[in-house]
Amino acid sequence: MAKVFNFGAGPAMLPESVMQQIREEWLDFSGMGVSIIEISHRAKEFEQVLLKAQDDFRKLTNLPENYKILFIHGGARMQFSALPLNLARRSESKKCLYVETGNFAKLANKDAAAFCDVKVIASSADTNYDRIPEITPEMVDQDAAYLHITTNNTIYGSRYNSFPETGAVPLIADQTSEILSRVVDYSKFGCIYAGLQKNLGPSGTAIVVIREDLLGQAAEKTPTLLNYTQADKDNSLTNTANTFAIYTTGLVLQWLLDQGGVAAIEKQNEAKAKVLYDLIDSSDYFRGVILPEFRGTMNVSFNLPTAELEAQFLKEAGAANLYALKGHRSVGGIRASIYNAMPMAGVEALANFMQDFAKKNS
Amino acid sequence: MAKVFNFGAGPAMLPESVMQQIREEWLDFSGMGVSIIEISHRAKEFEQVLLKAQDDFRKLTNLPENYKILFIHGGARMQFSALPLNLARRSESKKCLYVETGNFAKLANKDAAAFCDVKVIASSADTNYDRIPEITPEMVDQDAAYLHITTNNTIYGSRYNSFPETGAVPLIADQTSEILSRVVDYSKFGCIYAGLQKNLGPSGTAIVVIREDLLGQAAEKTPTLLNYTQADKDNSLTNTANTFAIYTTGLVLQWLLDQGGVAAIEKQNEAKAKVLYDLIDSSDYFRGVILPEFRGTMNVSFNLPTAELEAQFLKEAGAANLYALKGHRSVGGIRASIYNAMPMAGVEALANFMQDFAKKNS
Numbered sequence: 001m002a003k004v005f006n007f008g009a010g011p012a013m014l015p016e017s018v019m020q021q022i023r024e025e026w027l028d029f030s031g032m033g034v035s036i037i038e039i040s041h042r043a044k045e046f047e048q049v050l051l052k053a054q055d056d057f058r059k060l061t062n063l064p065e066n067y068k069i070l071f072i073h074g075g076a077r078m079q080f081s082a083l084p085l086n087l088a089r090r091s092e093s094k095k096c097l098y099v100e101t102g103n104f105a106k107l108a109n110k111d112a113a114a115f116c117d118v119k120v121i122a123s124s125a126d127t128n129y130d131r132i133p134e135i136t137p138e139m140v141d142q143d144a145a146y147l148h149i150t151t152n153n154t155i156y157g158s159r160y161n162s163f164p165e166t167g168a169v170p171l172i173a174d175q176t177s178e179i180l181s182r183v184v185d186y187s188k189f190g191c192i193y194a195g196l197q198k199n200l201g202p203s204g205t206a207i208v209v210i211r212e213d214l215l216g217q218a219a220e221k222t223p224t225l226l227n228y229t230q231a232d233k234d235n236s237l238t239n240t241a242n243t244f245a246i247y248t249t250g251l252v253l254q255w256l257l258d259q260g261g262v263a264a265i266e267k268q269n270e271a272k273a274k275v276l277y278d279l280i281d282s283s284d285y286f287r288g289v290i291l292p293e294f295r296g297t298m299n300v301s302f303n304l305p306t307a308e309l310e311a312q313f314l315k316e317a318g319a320a321n322l323y324a325l326k327g328h329r330s331v332g333g334i335r336a337s338i339y340n341a342m343p344m345a346g347v348e349a350l351a352n353f354m355q356d357f358a359k360k361n362s
Numbered sequence: 363m364a365k366v367f368n369f370g371a372g373p374a375m376l377p378e379s380v381m382q383q384i385r386e387e388w389l390d391f392s393g394m395g396v397s398i399i400e401i402s403h404r405a406k407e408f409e410q411v412l413l414k415a416q417d418d419f420r421k422l423t424n425l426p427e428n429y430k431i432l433f434i435h436g437g438a439r440m441q442f443s444a445l446p447l448n449l450a451r452r453s454e455s456k457k458c459l460y461v462e463t464g465n466f467a468k469l470a471n472k473d474a475a476a477f478c479d480v481k482v483i484a485s486s487a488d489t490n491y492d493r494i495p496e497i498t499p500e501m502v503d504q505d506a507a508y509l510h511i512t513t514n515n516t517i518y519g520s521r522y523n524s525f526p527e528t529g530a531v532p533l534i535a536d537q538t539s540e541i542l543s544r545v546v547d548y549s550k551f552g553c554i555y556a557g558l559q560k561n562l563g564p565s566g567t568a569i570v571v572i573r574e575d576l577l578g579q580a581a582e583k584t585p586t587l588l589n590y591t592q593a594d595k596d597n598s599l600t601n602t603a604n605t606f607a608i609y610t611t612g613l614v615l616q617w618l619l620d621q622g623g624v625a626a627i628e629k630q631n632e633a634k635a636k637v638l639y640d641l642i643d644s645s646d647y648f649r650g651v652i653l654p655e656f657r658g659t660m661n662v663s664f665n666l667p668t669a670e671l672e673a674q675f676l677k678e679a680g681a682a683n684l685y686a687l688k689g690h691r692s693v694g695g696i697r698a699s700i701y702n703a704m705p706m707a708g709v710e711a712l713a714n715f716m717q718d719f720a721k722k723n724s
Contacts, residue, residue, distance in 0.1 A: 002395070003395070004394070004395030004396055006396045006400055008396075008400065008401060008402055008405075009402070010402070010602065011399055011400055011401060011402065011403065011602065011605055012400060013396065013400045014397075014399070014400060019388065019389060019397060019400075020389075022388065023385060023388045023389065026381065026384065026385045026388070027381060027382075027385065032366070032685070033364070033365070033366030033683065033685070034366055034368045034370075034375065034685060035376075035381060037373055037376070037564040037565075037610075038368055038370065038373055038374060038375045038376060038381075039370060039373060039686070040370055040371070040372070040373065040686065041373065041565065042691070043370075043686075073435045073436035073437070073440060073566060074435035074436060074440075074587050074601070075435070075601055075602050076601075077586070077587055077600070077601035077602075078435060078436075078585065078587050078601075080586070081585030081586060081587070081588075082585070085585075111585070111586045114582060114583050114584070114585075115583060195602060197602055202399040202604075202605070202606050203399075203403065203602040203603065203604055203605050203606070204435060204566050204567060204602070204603065204604030204605075204606070204607065205566060205604075220476060221476050221477060221583065222476070223440065223443030223444070223447075223473070223476075223585065223588065224439070224442070224443060224473045225436050225439055225440050225443070226443075226585065238439070239436070239437055239438075239439035239440075240372065240373065240437050240439075240557060240559055240565040240566070241565065241566065242564075242565055242566030242567075242604065242607075243373055243564070243565050243566075244564050244565070244566070244606060244607075245566065245604075245606075248399075321395065323394070323395070323396060324401070324402065324405075329404070
C-alpha cells in the first residue's frame with residue numbers, strides 16, 4: 001500500500017508509532033487479555049492511564065501546581081456552553097468578552113449567549129479573518145467574567161503570536177487546533193481548552209486546563225457533566241469517561257515527550273510551515289489567506305488562480321496520496337493541516353506536488 | 363494467551379469478530395490508507411458509516427418512521443440533564459415523573475432536578491432495589507412532561523418485564539444496560555436512550571431515539587450540543603461526533619443482524635441467564651439479589667455466604683481468567699454482566715467455576 005499523507009483538519013492523523021501501538025495491544029491491554037476499550041473506567045489499569053496522561057501533560061506544559069487538568073465530554077464545542085455556565089457568575093452583570101477571529105470564535109460566543117451577556121470587543125470579520133485584531137488593555141472591561149480568544153484559527157490558519165494583557169480578567173483560550181504545538185506560558189491564562197481530535201487524539205472529548213481559583217462558581221442550572229468543579233472533584237470520572245480518547249491521548253503525550261517535548265516539536269512545526277509559506281511567498285501562483293505576521297504553523301490555507309484549478313489540484317493531489325487538502329466548506333480553497341504528527345516528509349511531498357502542479361498549469 | 367472471559371459491567375466486552383475487524387482495518391479504513399479515527403466526521407466515508415448505523419438500528423428495532431436516531435455526547439448520564447432541558451416545557455408546571463429502581467435511576471432524577479419539578483412516583487429503595495415497583499395508571503399524573511424509568515438496573519440486575527401504561531404522558535426509558543438485548547416495542551415510548559458502552563460500543567456517547575413530535579420544545583438555556591432538535595437537524599453532526607464510537611457501534615449492529623437480529627439474541631440471552639439463575643436457585647450457597655419475577659438477562663448479581671468467601675471467589679475467578687466479576691462498589695458481592703457479546707462458553711465457564719468453588723468451600 002502506498003504511503004498516504006493525511007492533511008485533514010480533524011479528526012486528524014496521529015503519530016504512526018501511536019497508531020501501531022494501539023493496533024498491537026488492541027486485543028490485550030497490559031497483559032489483561034482484554035482491550036483497553038473493554039475495561040472499566042474505574043479499573044486500576046485505566047486509572048493509571050488517566051493519571052499518567054495528566055502527569056505527562058503537566059510535564060509537557062510546565063503547568064503550575066494550581067491548575068487542574070480535566071477531560072470533559074463533547075469536544076471544544078461543548079465548552080462553548082460550559083465556560084459561561086462555570087464562569088459567568090464571576091461578573092455581577094455576567095458580562096463575558098469575546099474576540100472574533102473566525103468561525104469557531106463566532107460559534108463560541110453564539111453558544112455562550114444563552115448563559116451570559118456576550119460582548120464582542122474585537123473582530124477581523126470585515127477583512128475576512130485575514131488577521132488577529134489588536135486588543136489593547138483599555139478594551140478589556142475589568143468587570144467582565146473573562147476574555148475568550150481562539151488562539152489558532154483552524155479554517156484560515158491565523159494565530160495569536162502574542163497574547164493580550166487582560167489585567168485581573170481571566171484570559172480563556174480555545175487552543176483546539178494548536179495545543180502543544182508551541183511553548184505557551186499557561187500561567188497567563190485562566191483556562192485553556194482543546195478538543196482532542198487535532199493534536200491529541202480521537203474526537204468526542206476536550207481537555208480543559210483551569211486555574212483552581214476559577215472553580216466553585218458554576219451556575220445552579222449547570223448540567224452535572226458540564227460542571228468543572230464536579231469534574232475536578234471526581235478527577236474526570238463523574239460518569240464513564242471516553243476511555244479510548246484518554247488512552248490514545250496518553251500515548252500521544254508520551255510520543256511528544258519522546259520527541260523532546262513541546263520546544264522540540266515547535267521547532268519542527270516552524271520548519272514544516274516554513275517550507276509551505278516560503279513556496280507560497282515566492283510564487284505568483286499560490287496566494288496565502290492570512291497576513292504573514294499572523295500566520296501560525298498548524299493550518300496553511302491558500303488559493304490557486306481559479307476555483308477550477310483548485311478543484312483540479314485537489315483531484316490530482318488525492319491521486320498522489322495527498323489526502324484531505326480541501327479548504328473548510330465555509331471558505332473553499334486549499335488547506336494543509338500540518339499538526340504535530342505530520343512528518344516533514346509529508347510536507348515535502350506536498351511542496352513538490354505544488355511546484356509540479358504550478359509548472360504544468362501556469 | 364489463555365482466553366479471558368470479561369464479565370465487566372461497562373465499558374464491556376464487544377463481540378470478538380468486531381474487535382478483530384477493528385484491528386484488521388485500523389491503519390487502512392475502506393482502502394483510504396488512513397484510520398477511521400483520522401478522517402473527518404464530514405467525509406463521505408464517515409457519513410456512510412453513520413447512515414448505515416442508523417439504518418441498521420432501525421431495522422433491528424422495527425423502529426417506526428416517526429422516531430429519530432441521534433448520537434449525543436457524554437453517555438447516558440449527560441441525558442439525565444438533557445431530557446428535562448428538552449422536554450420539561452411540555453408541562454406547564456415542568457413536572458417530570460421518575461421511578462427509582464436503583465442508583466442510576468436515582469442519579470437521573472437528581473441531575474434533572476436543576477431543570478424541572480421532579481416527582482418520584484415509586485421506588486424500591488426500601489427493599490434494597492430487589493424489585494420493580496408497581497406503577498398503576500392512576501399514579502401517572504397526566505399533566506406531567508414525561509415519566510422516566512430505567513428499564514434494567516445494571517447494579518442489581520432487575521428489569522421491567524412489563525412496561526407501565528402512561529396514557530398521554532410520554533414514557534422515557536434509560537435502556538443503557540439492556541438495549542437490543544430483547545424485543546421491545548419502541549412505539550410505546552416517547553424516547554429510549556442508552557450509553558453505548560455496554561451493549562453497543564465504546565464509552566463517551568449515547569444513542570437517543572426520540573419520537574419526532576417531542577422535538578422543538580427545548581428550554582432556551584439548553585447547551586447547543588444537548589439540544590435534541592439541533593442534533594436532529596444536523597443528523598448528530600452539529601460538532602465533531604465521537605466518530606470511533608459511532609463506527610464501532612455500527613460494526614456491533616451489523617454483527618447483531620448477522621446473529622439473526624434482536625429476537626435471536628434475546629433467546630441466547632435467556633439461555634445464558636438461565637444457566638446462572640438455575641445454578642443459583644438450586645444452591646444454598648449462592649443467593650440471588652433480585653426477586654425472580656424481576657430478573658433480567660444482562661446482569662446477574664449474587665452473594666456468597668460471607669464477604670470473605672466473596673473476596674476469595676473473586677481472586678480465584680481472576681486467576682481462572684474470569685475477569686471483572688466484582689459487584690458495583692455501592693453494593694459489593696458478585697456481578698456477572700452477560701451482555702449480547704458474551705458467548706455461552708463464557709457463561710458455562712463461570713457456572714463450572716461457581717460449582718467447583720461451592721464444592722470446595724462449603
